[in-house]
Amino acid sequence: MKAIVQERFGPPDVLRLVDTDRPEPGAGEVLVRVRAAALNPYDWHMLRGDPYVARLLGGVGRTRPLSRVAGIDAAGQVEAVGDGVRGLRPGDEVLGFCRGSFAEYARTPADLLVPKPAHLTFEQAAAVPMAAVTALRGIRTVGRVRAGHRVLVNGAGGGVGTFAVQIAAALDAEVTGVCSARNADLVRSLGATHVLDHTRDDFTDRHAHYDVILDNVGNHPLRRLRRALTPTGTLVANGGGSPGRVFGAMGFMLRTAAVDTVVRQRLLPILPSAPAGPTHDDLLAVTALIESGTLTPVVDRTYPLADTAEGVRHVERGHARGKAVVVVG
Template sequence: MKAIVQERFGPPDILRLAETDRPEIGTGQVLVRVRAAALNPYDWHMMRGDPYVARLLGGMGLTRPRSRVAGIDAAGQVEAVGADVRGLRPGDEVLGFCTGSFAEYARTTADLLVPKPANLTFEQAAAVPMGAVTALRGIRTVGRTQAGQRVLINGAAGGVGTFAVQIAAALGAEVTGVCGTRNVELVRSLGAAHVVDHTREDFTDGRARYDVILDNVGNRPLSRLRRTLTPTGTLVANGGGSPGRVFGAVGSLLRVSAVDVFVRQRLRPILPAAPAGPAREDLLAVTALIEAGTLTPVVDRSYAFADAAEGVRHVERGHARGKAVVTVA
């Protein structure tokens, strides 16, 4: 099969289209014929081996990539199922988490897949898993957002942010989105009652306070974020850091956890929703919102399979509005 592979850590140029063996499946596993795969910040972190501390934690490999084939989000059709798999059969259209999704075929487990909503294309469906589940966990599970609360989303036009704005609005919150000038109308169209253009205003200037802040960017000091919260508000820290740093976002997230012990406000870090936690439950929750017309994936652009490296480069630069995807077949 054809796949986007990497033999070492490095920049997007190390990614190449190559022939490789099709994955074999065992008990409880599913082989997916990938039709489209999302491009996530998670992918370029794995590509670069950044931050270095994550290599020591075992998630990406120590001296070279743990997974030769990149990608984690996928949408496609079930090709084959292993023993003990129930509820899925060849031909079913699905979306979910598939390690090595930048390939014609990817292997995963049944609990990491859900039916693809009929109202989505494969490209839209591929944009859902990591972005939408991270947003759901940040806004609903960790943020505990309630109707009538004031919620601010920093990075509202990004892959997680575009989902988070819609989810918070669906929960009845008064949403403020923070984004750049060119994305103001997009964020407003997703349900934000207020939009802050970060090139003209500083949302941490203390003039407004929020019950929940979802920070997808990590470009403001923790002290200023806390000043923007109500006395008992919740900060959900998702990301921060930059390529090549030893600790990257991990250091920022550890700092949030350490300060939380000493303050009344709730300061909670979250990690990208790679296959961990109640993945199927959360995937079903977001697809239910999609089927109800409450949640719509925002796809910035779609890349041809052979151009996956350019797509990763685009995401790494922070230029994506919503999600970028690769069309595999």
């Protein structure tokens, strides 16, 4: 099969398209014929082994990438199932977390897959798993957003942000989106009542105070973010850091968690949504929202499998509009 492999840590140039053996599903696993795979910031963190502290903790691999085949989000069709798998059969269209998804085939635990909403294309479905689950956790689970809350989404035009704006709006919150000027109309169309241009407006300088801030960017110090919250508001930290940093976003999240213990405001990092924790219920929750018409994936652009490295560069530059997706076949 064709696959994008990474033998060592480094820039996107280390990615190579090769022919390799097709994986076989073990007990409790499913082999997916991948049709499309989303590109995430997670992918370039894995590619570069960034932040360095993650290597010590085993999150990205220590001396080489955790997975030889890159990618984590996928949509496709069930090719085969291992012993003990119930509820999925060959031919079923699915989406979910598949480590090694930048390939024609990927295997994954069955509980990391859910049925694909029938009206979605494979490209749209691939955009869902990590970004939509992270947004759901940030807005509903961690942020505890409810009707009437004033919610600000920093990075509202990105993958997580576009889902977060829709989820918060569906909960009848008053949503302010912070994004680039070119994404302003998109963010409004997703349900934001107010839109701020991040190149002209610093939301931490305004007199407005928010019940919940979902920060997907990490471009403001914690003290300024707290200033933009109500006295009992909630900051959900999801982002920050850049390639090559020793601690990256993890340093900011650790500081946030430490300050949370001594203030009235809730300052909470959001845990990664890559396969860790109870993701099956989260995947079912976001697909239910999609089926009801509450959520619509936003796909920025697509790349053929051979151009995966260029797609990673695009995401790493931080200017994606919604999601970028690799079309596999």
